[in-house]
Amino acid sequence: MNILLSLFLVYFKIGLFTIGxxxxxxxxxxxxxxxxxxxxxxxxxxxxIAIAESTPGPFAVNTATFVGMKLAGIPGALAAVGGCILPSxxxxxxxxxxxxxxxxxKFVKAGLYGMMPIVVALILSAVFILxxxxxxxxxxTNLTFNNIDYKALFACIISAFIxxxxxxxxILLIIISAGLGLVLYGILxxxxx
Amino acid sequence: MNKLLxxxxxxxxIGAFTFGxxxxxxxxxxxxxxxxKHWIDQKEFMDMIAISQATPGVIAINTATFVGYNIAGFxxxxxxxxxxxxxxxIVIAIISQFIQAxxxxxxxxxxxxxxxxxxxxxxxxxxxxxxxxxxxxxxNIILGLAAFFLATFTDIxxxxxxxxxxILGIIWQIYIVKAxxxxxxxxx
Numbered sequence: 001m002n003i004l005l006s007l008f009l010v011y012f013k014i015g016l017f018t019i020g021x022x023x024x025x026x027x028x029x030x031x032x033x034x035x036x037x038x039x040x041x042x043x044x045x046x047x048x049i050a051i052a053e054s055t056p057g058p059f060a061v062n063t064a065t066f067v068g069m070k071l072a073g074i075p076g077a078l079a080a081v082g083g084c085i086l087p088s089x090x091x092x093x094x095x096x097x098x099x100x101x102x103x104x105x106k107f108v109k110a111g112l113y114g115m116m117p118i119v120v121a122l123i124l125s126a127v128f129i130l131x132x133x134x135x136x137x138x139x140x141t142n143l144t145f146n147n148i149d150y151k152a153l154f155a156c157i158i159s160a161f162i163x164x165x166x167x168x169x170x171i172l173l174i175i176i177s178a179g180l181g182l183v184l185y186g187i188l189x190x191x192x193x
Numbered sequence: 194m195n196k197l198l199x200x201x202x203x204x205x206x207i208g209a210f211t212f213g214x215x216x217x218x219x220x221x222x223x224x225x226x227x228x229x230k231h232w233i234d235q236k237e238f239m240d241m242i243a244i245s246q247a248t249p250g251v252i253a254i255n256t257a258t259f260v261g262y263n264i265a266g267f268x269x270x271x272x273x274x275x276x277x278x279x280x281x282x283i284v285i286a287i288i289s290q291f292i293q294a295x296x297x298x299x300x301x302x303x304x305x306x307x308x309x310x311x312x313x314x315x316x317x318x319x320x321x322x323x324x325x326x327x328x329x330x331x332x333n334i335i336l337g338l339a340a341f342f343l344a345t346f347t348d349i350x351x352x353x354x355x356x357x358x359x360i361l362g363i364i365w366q367i368y369i370v371k372a373x374x375x376x377x378x379x380x381x
Contacts, residue, residue, distance in 0.1 A: 017352050019249050023319045027344065027351050043309070047296060050308045051288065053315065057208050057281025058218075058253035065285035077286055081278060088250030089274055092258040093267070095244060103244040107363055112247055114362015117333040118354050120323045121340035127316040128345060134309050155310035163314050171212060173311045181307020186300055 003072050004079040010037065011064055011083030019112070020119050022059035027122040029063065030129065039071055042133045054171055060084055131156065151184040196265050197272050203230070204257055204276030218253050218277075222260065232264045253277055332365055 014028045026049075033039045040048070052062035061081055068080030095102045102108060135153045136143060159177045162168065168176070203225050211218045219242060227238050241263070245255035254274055261273025295301055327333055336358060343349050 013352065015251060016249055017355055018251055019355065020246065020323065021252055021319075023316060023323075025251075026316065031351050046309045046312050047305055049316075050305070050312050051292070052285075053312070054212070055281070055284050055288065056210055056212055057284065058251055058277065060251040060253070061278050061281040062285050065282050066289055069286055069289040074286065077282065077289075081282055085251060085254045085274060085278060088248075088254035089258050089270070091248055091250055092245070092255050093262060093270060095248065096259055096262040096270070103240075103247045106367060108247065110363040110366035111359035112362065113366050114336065114358040114360070115355055116323075116327050116358075117337040118340045118358035120320055120327055121337040122344050122351050122354065123316065123323070124320045125341050125344035127313055127320065128341075130309075130316070131313050134313060152306065152310060155307050156313055159307075159310045159314045160317075163311075163318065170315050173315065174308055177307045177309075177311025177314075178304040179307065180310070181304045182300065183307075185303035185306045 004075055006037070007068055007071060007076055008079040008083040011068075011080045012086060015060070015084040016087040018060065019115055023123050024119050025060055025063070027126040029067075030126050033067055039067060042130065044070075046130060046134070050174055054174055151188075155180050155184060197268055199230075200261060200264060200269055201272040201276045204261070204273045205280060208277040209280035218256065222256060226260060226264075233260065237263065336361065 010032050014025055014032065017028055018025045029045065030042075034042055034045050048063055048066045049059075052059050052066070055062060061084065064080040064084040065077045068077035070076075072079070099105075132138065132143070135149055135156065136145070137147050137149055138144060155177060158180060159173060162176060163173050207218055207221050207225065211221055223235075223238060226232050227235055233241075238260075241259045242256060245252055245259055248255055254277065257273040257277040258270045261270035263269075265272075296305060327337075340354050340358070343354060344351055
């Protein structure tokens, strides 16, 4: 299939099933864009999240632009962003025009009630997979303890400690963890670690 | 016409200056559109936010479309949505021209090795915060655990899991919880 059409359709699906905020996209992107289509690698995905977090604008638009640009330049980015925002746009127009009491509908409320724990669990699963990929350098199906990246594990623990201890904002955490990466992977090897 | 331009410009600013997506945008939108411009009142705004969160899609886009529509109809929703999207699009389109070469630099790759750890912590924290909006009961815990294990250890399509959650939510809330409440009521 044409790459622009594929990008548009995959992002349309992602936009449609993003329920409860930008991070709800992460499991969907991981499944389709990383695992099914291999458009980006798991590491690239995390790098894109980092850049999307440190640049202004909606997280969804940022990551869609990235993936689209990587695959097919400006047309690719337009297809991905268009696909990602169109479900929102259409659904909200319908609601605003004809269904003002959409959020009070008992079926909508009950459906969301069942979807929320699933969405939370899916994001948790996605971050668990990212963690395994980062620390064990493997996926969950062939987990071995042979090539654990202890520095990555250390970086995760220290980042979590600093984030929760000092309640810093996300961008500051990204800057601090970048410094941690420079020390662990750049400076320590100079001293034989 | 003037209102459309104004709406576009307002959302362009919001898109260019908010970090962290839809939720971070809410206070900025409120300051501009409710407090400064008085296009809509506080209650209308809160209703729109509630609906945007309870609707599939990107929250930032949902709110922009909704607010835009209420202020200036279809064209209002279009200019607000484009306004909030364009700054991100331009910034990332420019960055992505350089990013591959940038990430290939040895020391930058070291920094990103560390940044990945920070991102994992941030996403984990978002999960913890979302969990607060989910009631802790047997239904939610079983559903959540099942979804976690299926998504982590099988190839099941996550979209199916979300849809199944919606169906089970309707069955549980409307046909079981209500029916139970009714029989309890009859006993008294």
